[in-house]
Amino acid sequence: MSGPLHKFDRPNSYIGRSVVRPDAKRLVEGQGNYVDDLQLPRMVHAAFVRSPYAHAKIISIDTSNAKSVTGVVAVFVGNDINSQVKPWTATLTHLKGMRSPPQLPLADAVARWQGEPIVMVVAQSRAIAEDACELVEIEFEPLEPVCNTEIAAQRGTPLIHPELDSNVAWEREVVAGDADTAMQGSDITTLERTFHFGRHTGVTLESRSVVTEFNKSDDTLVFHYSGQAPHMMQAVLSKHLQLPEENVRVVARDVGGSFGIKIHTYGDEIATAVAARLLCRPVKFIADRLESFSSDIHAREHRVHGKIAVNKNGEIVALTFDDVTGIGPYSMYPRTSAIECNQILNLTGAPYKIENYYAKGTVVFQNKNMMCQYRAVGHPVAMAVCDSLIEDVAHEINMDVVDIRRRNLIADDAYPVTSATGMKFNELSHHQSLDSLIAMMNYDQLRNDQKSDRAAGIYRGIGLVSMVEVTNPSPMFYGVGGAPIAAQDGASIRLDAAGALHVSCSVTEQGQGTNTILAQIAAEVFGVDIDRVKVTTGDTANVPYGGGTWASRGAGIGGESVLLAAKALKDQVLDVAASILQTSADSLDIDAGTVINIADGAERMDLGELGKIVYYRANELPPDIKPELIATRHYRVTDYPFVFTNSAMAAHVEVDVETGFVKVLDFWVVEDCGRVINPKLVDEQIRGGVVQGIGGALYEECLYDDDGQLLNATMADYLVPMAAEMPDIHILHVETPTTTSNLGAKGAGEAGTGGAPAAILNAVNDALRPLDTAIHQMPMTPERILKALYPDKL
Amino acid sequence: MSQKTNIALSVNGEQVQASVPARLNLVDFLRDHLGLTGSHVGCEQGACGACTLSVDGVMVRGCLMLAVQADGANIITVEAFGESVTGEQLQQSFVEHNALQCGFCTPGMLASGIDYIESGGSTDRTHIRKHISGNYCRCTGYQSIVDAIASVVEGRNSLAVETKQTPGAEESGTSNKRAGE
Ligand code: FES
Ligand code: FES
Numbered sequence: 001m002s003g004p005l006h007k008f009d010r011p012n013s014y015i016g017r018s019v020v021r022p023d024a025k026r027l028v029e030g031q032g033n034y035v036d037d038l039q040l041p042r043m044v045h046a047a048f049v050r051s052p053y054a055h056a057k058i059i060s061i062d063t064s065n066a067k068s069v070t071g072v073v074a075v076f077v078g079n080d081i082n083s084q085v086k087p088w089t090a091t092l093t094h095l096k097g098m099r100s101p102p103q104l105p106l107a108d109a110v111a112r113w114q115g116e117p118i119v120m121v122v123a124q125s126r127a128i129a130e131d132a133c134e135l136v137e138i139e140f141e142p143l144e145p146v147c148n149t150e151i152a153a154q155r156g157t158p159l160i161h162p163e164l165d166s167n168v169a170w171e172r173e174v175v176a177g178d179a180d181t182a183m184q185g186s187d188i189t190t191l192e193r194t195f196h197f198g199r200h201t202g203v204t205l206e207s208r209s210v211v212t213e214f215n216k217s218d219d220t221l222v223f224h225y226s227g228q229a230p231h232m233m234q235a236v237l238s239k240h241l242q243l244p245e246e247n248v249r250v251v252a253r254d255v256g257g258s259f260g261i262k263i264h265t266y267g268d269e270i271a272t273a274v275a276a277r278l279l280c281r282p283v284k285f286i287a288d289r290l291e292s293f294s295s296d297i298h299a300r301e302h303r304v305h306g307k308i309a310v311n312k313n314g315e316i317v318a319l320t321f322d323d324v325t326g327i328g329p330y331s332m333y334p335r336t337s338a339i340e341c342n343q344i345l346n347l348t349g350a351p352y353k354i355e356n357y358y359a360k361g362t363v364v365f366q367n368k369n370m371m372c373q374y375r376a377v378g379h380p381v382a383m384a385v386c387d388s389l390i391e392d393v394a395h396e397i398n399m400d401v402v403d404i405r406r407r408n409l410i411a412d413d414a415y416p417v418t419s420a421t422g423m424k425f426n427e428l429s430h431h432q433s434l435d436s437l438i439a440m441m442n443y444d445q446l447r448n449d450q451k452s453d454r455a456a457g458i459y460r461g462i463g464l465v466s467m468v469e470v471t472n473p474s475p476m477f478y479g480v481g482g483a484p485i486a487a488q489d490g491a492s493i494r495l496d497a498a499g500a501l502h503v504s505c506s507v508t509e510q511g512q513g514t515n516t517i518l519a520q521i522a523a524e525v526f527g528v529d530i531d532r533v534k535v536t537t538g539d540t541a542n543v544p545y546g547g548g549t550w551a552s553r554g555a556g557i558g559g560e561s562v563l564l565a566a567k568a569l570k571d572q573v574l575d576v577a578a579s580i581l582q583t584s585a586d587s588l589d590i591d592a593g594t595v596i597n598i599a600d601g602a603e604r605m606d607l608g609e610l611g612k613i614v615y616y617r618a619n620e621l622p623p624d625i626k627p628e629l630i631a632t633r634h635y636r637v638t639d640y641p642f643v644f645t646n647s648a649m650a651a652h653v654e655v656d657v658e659t660g661f662v663k664v665l666d667f668w669v670v671e672d673c674g675r676v677i678n679p680k681l682v683d684e685q686i687r688g689g690v691v692q693g694i695g696g697a698l699y700e701e702c703l704y705d706d707d708g709q710l711l712n713a714t715m716a717d718y719l720v721p722m723a724a725e726m727p728d729i730h731i732l733h734v735e736t737p738t739t740t741s742n743l744g745a746k747g748a749g750e751a752g753t754g755g756a757p758a759a760i761l762n763a764v765n766d767a768l769r770p771l772d773t774a775i776h777q778m779p780m781t782p783e784r785i786l787k788a789l790y791p792d793k794l
Numbered sequence: 795m796s797q798k799t800n801i802a803l804s805v806n807g808e809q810v811q812a813s814v815p816a817r818l819n820l821v822d823f824l825r826d827h828l829g830l831t832g833s834h835v836g837c838e839q840g841a842c843g844a845c846t847l848s849v850d851g852v853m854v855r856g857c858l859m860l861a862v863q864a865d866g867a868n869i870i871t872v873e874a875f876g877e878s879v880t881g882e883q884l885q886q887s888f889v890e891h892n893a894l895q896c897g898f899c900t901p902g903m904l905a906s907g908i909d910y911i912e913s914g915g916s917t918d919r920t921h922i923r924k925h926i927s928g929n930y931c932r933c934t935g936y937q938s939i940v941d942a943i944a945s946v947v948e949g950r951n952s953l954a955v956e957t958k959q960t961p962g963a964e965e966s967g968t969s970n971k972r973a974g975e
Contacts (some may be wrong), residue, residue, distance in 0.1 A: 020889055021889070021892065022891060024892065024894060024897075025885075025889055025899030028872075028885040028889055028897070029832070029872070029873065029875075029885060030831075030832020030833070030871065031873075034834070034898070036831070036833070037825075040824075065849060127817070127818075134871070140819065203930075203932055204896075204898075205842060205844055205896070205898040205931070206834070206896065206898045207836075221929055254896070254897065256834070256896045256897070256898030257895075257896045257898060257932045257933055263903070288838060289836070289837045289838065289839070424812070454814045510895075510896055511895030511896030511897060511933050512895060533903075680892050681892065684935070687934065687935035687937050688895060688932075688934050688935040689935075690935060691935035692932070714837070714839060715837040715839070715841035715930065716839065720930060720932070721936075722927040722928075722929075722930065722936075723922075723923040723924075723926045723927045723929070723936040723939070724920075724923045724927040726921070726935060726936050728940075729937060770910050
């Protein structure tokens with residue numbers, strides 16, 4: 001496909017306009033519909049007894065005292081729930097050799113991470129359920145926990161799953177060219193670094209939340225959840241509770257943040273569905289914050305050893321690295337926990353021309369909470385490793401960090417390009433974006449100021465990153481490997497009798513403004529005012545089939561399906577109008593809810609009038625006109641496995657060499673996400689993403705001790721970015737629309753989180769450089785920076 | 795645990811009587827007993843600020859106060875913030891500046907914002923950022939929230955200038971200066 005259907009650039013186009021979100025008013029007035037707001041007749045509340053050990057045999061469980069508490073409805077141990085569930089196994093066939101044992105909702109014989117649910121208590125209130133949890137007695141026999149990823153795979157380390165011969169879940173090697181040979185030679189400079197990335201987690205402000213209803217009479221289950229992918233969850237519930245898929249309805253109304261955290265299969269949520277079925281009454285489970293920290297997926301625990309080689313012109317001749325990551329005791333279902341590592345293998349160095357490349361990834365099991373896909377999956381690690389090596393080696397050969405990028409970034413006119421790792425790139429603008437970044441941040445001036453600051457004992461650093469982001473995925477991401485995850489999305493649009501449009505679409509809203517941009521697209525393509533467009537998302541009973549929101553696909557894929565449906569509906573409506581008006585459809589258009597003549601713009605018929613004729617006075621229509629006034633279209637990306645975006649970012653930081661504190665002074669982003677539908681919403685996605693990235697770079701880490709005990713599972717101890725620490729973030733766009741769709745939009749949800757850590761890492765090391773030290777561990781806490789500064793004293 | 799206490803209080807201008815367990819916190823009482831689900835619960839330990847609401851004109855954490863402690867109090871929650879001028883202006887400004895994404899932090903952010911504006915806070919972004927630093931937002935990155943609060947303060951300052959300017963032009967010099975500070 002090529003070329004836009006519509007002139008989105010016309011004056012007053014809804015595309016490219018910062019339309020205010022129609023649903024925002026409801027949320028600021030306290031009228032949201034989050035899962036915990038739901039009160040249903042006879043509803044009861046679940047709480048879980050979770051393993052206090054990272055690894056332990058469960059010898060016996062005594063629930064008699066818990067059962068006797070007034071208000072307790074049921075106490076379920078492992079087999080009570082597990083026997084109702086078909087186990088799930090989180091592997092994908094395209095990740096060759098991957099393994100992970102079958103899983104069930106509750107730990108039965110062995111608990112394998114601290115926080116794993118073991119007993120479920122259902123009671124009249126959550127408080128009573130928690131009281132009863134205290135009275136459940138479990139006898140454990142602690143087993144040796146395996147926490148350290150570096151030794152998990154070694155011989156002699158206890159096996160987490162004795163049926164497997166090692167703790168290795170998956171391994172992959174990528175080889176392109178001949179890195180070893182390329183690194184030889186007298187004019188080659190090589191540089192090696194070991195990077196450590198701490199575990200962190202999503203910390204959605206609304207915790208994971210589920211209310212499940214089961215109707216015995218017709219064998220139907222309704223699963224209200226705070227999540228991103230209703231149809232995937234429908235398939236999962238159907239398969240593992242063994243209910244016909246059509247009997248499962250999944251509803252996601254307002255979602256209080258998700259970021260990939262709420263797109264997985266959690267044992268406690270499945271147990272809640274089972275309990276509703278067993279008890280035939282609605283069951284609510286709202287994770288408390290401790291449960292969130294110890295059972296929401298974590299991400300990013302990686303140790304990467306990387307090596308770069310450049311020639312004297314600063315051209316990268318080879319890049320090699322190996323990555324070891326621990327994912328907890330199982331792979332998470334159904335996306336698997338190997339994708340993060342896979343992304344790192346695929347994306348490291350992606351913006352640059354690199355012919356000789358070697359990467360090895362090892363994914364191991366360990367006795368910590370499970371890891372899986374969280375916003376910007378793999379990107380923060382991939383970008384930080386490559387761009388840190390590039391900036392460090394640039395200094396090694398006395399080259400400016402912007403200059404070295406210009407010498408290595410793939411030329412803007414070189415596309416399509418296939419990378420050393422086999423990724424297909426098209427329509428990217430690395431050079432233009434970098435140029436625009438340099439101008440926006442006033443790079444030369446900053447460098448000059450830096451010199452004078454250093455002379456005055458102020459240590460400021462500038463760090464950059466050039467990056468790609470995976471967006472608009474095709475079925476090559478998950479579907480190809482057998483996961484029940486749709487890469488296509490659908491939209492239905494109908495015209496009602498009053499001339500308003502009703503859009504239902506399978507992508508979902510978690511606050512990004514998805515519903516708003518869908519309304520903008522429908523309004524623009526069809527020709528009505530946006531306040532005449534009502535959008536429904538997040539309900540399997542009411543939207544076409546589709547994948548939901550993940551991998552930055554809402555605008556690009558969901559948006560395109562709306563565009564196609566709006567165009568199809570418009571053609572239909574014009575046919576009907578032409579028949580009524582005794583003219584040809586080609587001579588008519590729709591503008592602001594009115595059918596007009598293309599030639600002179602004269603108003604011919606209001607859409608409300610057309611609706612009334614079709615619905616109420618169809619006798620006025622010729623018999624051969626059978627209007628539908630509804631159109632459905634689906635869309636998937638066919639030309640490429642993924643539609644990549646690119647951005648260039650820069651951070652300006654100050655390191656206090658006495659306290660180790662890092663202050664982020666400024667942050668700049670130039671983003672190319674193709675056609676921008678709503679500039680304000682895109683900018684806010686980037687800002688929120690950057691702040692999450694800064695969190696990972698400077699503050700956030702799930703800290704475990706050697707016994708696998710999570711040490712900081714509260715919001716007071718796990719540090720997230722707060723307003724006072726964050727800078728204003730400056731954003732510019734380069735718009736290179738993708739020709740894979742009419743709309744031309746790519747995703748924008750994850751770039752900030754993917755790129756910011758690299759820019760911050762480079763900026764901190766730039767600040768530390770005159771002190772002859774560096775840090776390659778995230779988060780870069782004051783303590784770690786002081787250790788880097790004063791290795792002998794600490 | 796089952797011991798209950800009778801309380802009587804005003805919630806968003808309505809007189810409410812209830813019999814509540816001693817351990818029930820205020821935000822759970824408002825949400826679960828009165829169906830006022832606009833106030834949110836993010837941490838139950840005073841760290842996130844999502845539950846912030848007004849008790850006798852003071853912004854407090856609804857999760858750190860027991861319902862029994864609210865006996866006799868006058869409570870205003872997000873559902874009624876719009877009834878005050880500041881609340882309405884700030885809600886509108888939040889919408890205009892897209893100062894919310896998922897909206898889960900929003901009731902608490904509005905509460906802190908109202909508090910800042912009513913206590914005479916300036917348009918200084920650092921001050922605003924400090925004031926809302928007890929409120930966690932995972933979605934926005936905070937900048938748009940700062941914009942929304944600053945714009946209400948700015949609007950008020952310029953209004954103050956105008957009203958002062960109209961009756962007595964001779965005073966305008968000083969009031970202009972004050973507004974610009
Ligand atoms: S719920 Fe009260 S401060 Fe977080
Ligand atoms: S808007 Fe989602 S937490 Fe603030």
